[in-house]
Amino acid sequence: MVFGNCYKGKKVLVTGHTGFKGSWLCIWLKELGAEVYGYALAPYSAMDNFATCNLATEIHHLEGDVRDSAKLTAYFDAVQPDIAFHLAAQPLVLLSYHDPVNTFETNLMGTVNFFEAVRKTPSVKVAINVTSDKCYDNKEWVWGYRENDPMGGKDPYSASKGCSELITASYQNSFFKDEGTCLIASARAGNVIGGGDWAADRILPDYFRAYRKGEKLLVRNPHATRPWQHVLEPLSGYLNLGAALLINGRKFTGGWNFGPEDTMNYSVKDLIERILHIDNKGGYTTPEIMDKPHEAILLKLDISKAVNYLNWRPVLSFDETVAFTVAGYHDDIAKENIFEKRKQQISLYTSSALKKGILWAR
16 A cells, blocks of 8 residues: 555645646546545646646646635635645746746745645645745755755745745744644655646757657756656655655654655756657757856755655656656657556556555555
8 A cells, every 4th residue: 555545535635736746646646546626727738737638527626826815715615625735836947037926926925825725724634835946045066955954046936935935834833833733844856857747948848849840959058957857756755745744743744855866966968868869859959048047057955854754765767767758748749548648657656666665654
């Protein structure tokens, strides 16, 4: 029984369920036997994972904006969920430069509205806010950031995620510290990749858009190093954290990193060349682009806390991560039985974890 069978029969509410990670999380929760409820804006395009998997027919689905506190709280009240995951956000660094107001409103007040809805809904036993590795004050040093390192962020997106973490800590200390109150935590992950992500200004969606057109991708920062993870890696962490809170209680509250192993920090160039090794139909160029908005060159997470206290660790090697990702995008392009293909990848990932002796909360 993975995750201690904690999700079977539970009502789980996911904000941002139409997004990339949110939609994958809903598929996995459904496979675990949960009754899944989603609250989010409409998907950006017909290629998004939520749309191609036709998730609106598989789970309970309500379109809504997390900035609308009254509507979000009313949905919590109507559903009376046992567990809540907050993934609704403006998730793009470059868009945050073009639209900082919406970025801050969504990522800050959305977090406040989420925790206010949790606070007003006694049925919620566990609530997890999913932020980003970019919440940390990034010094671009060679060692990974730990959960007690300072929050920060130079660009509006990163700053908003640091603020979201501070909001979470404030609510935990102000409203959720006593016995009998909801158990809350935050989860931070690296650069997540996988089939179903077609957002703008992300390296893999941009690569496969160019691939479909028979063009080469223009790469801004080929030597930028990122902690690449297949989407199922951090999701296994979030689900493991939720199960640990349900089983063991308050000692698992607080912030948690779910990144790759230290050896999994590869450059953008490494990633694309590994894709080309699997499927040599695309390509890339690196023209000189002036006046680029600031993007961090190096960012790593220290996952020691999750490894030692949650018995969680990554499952996939870099080659396996790339292979899972390429297969997912080819499923998107083929447009056949994508929902079933996603479930097959979850099953394959789970089997691989068990074979490697990774025993999530049991």
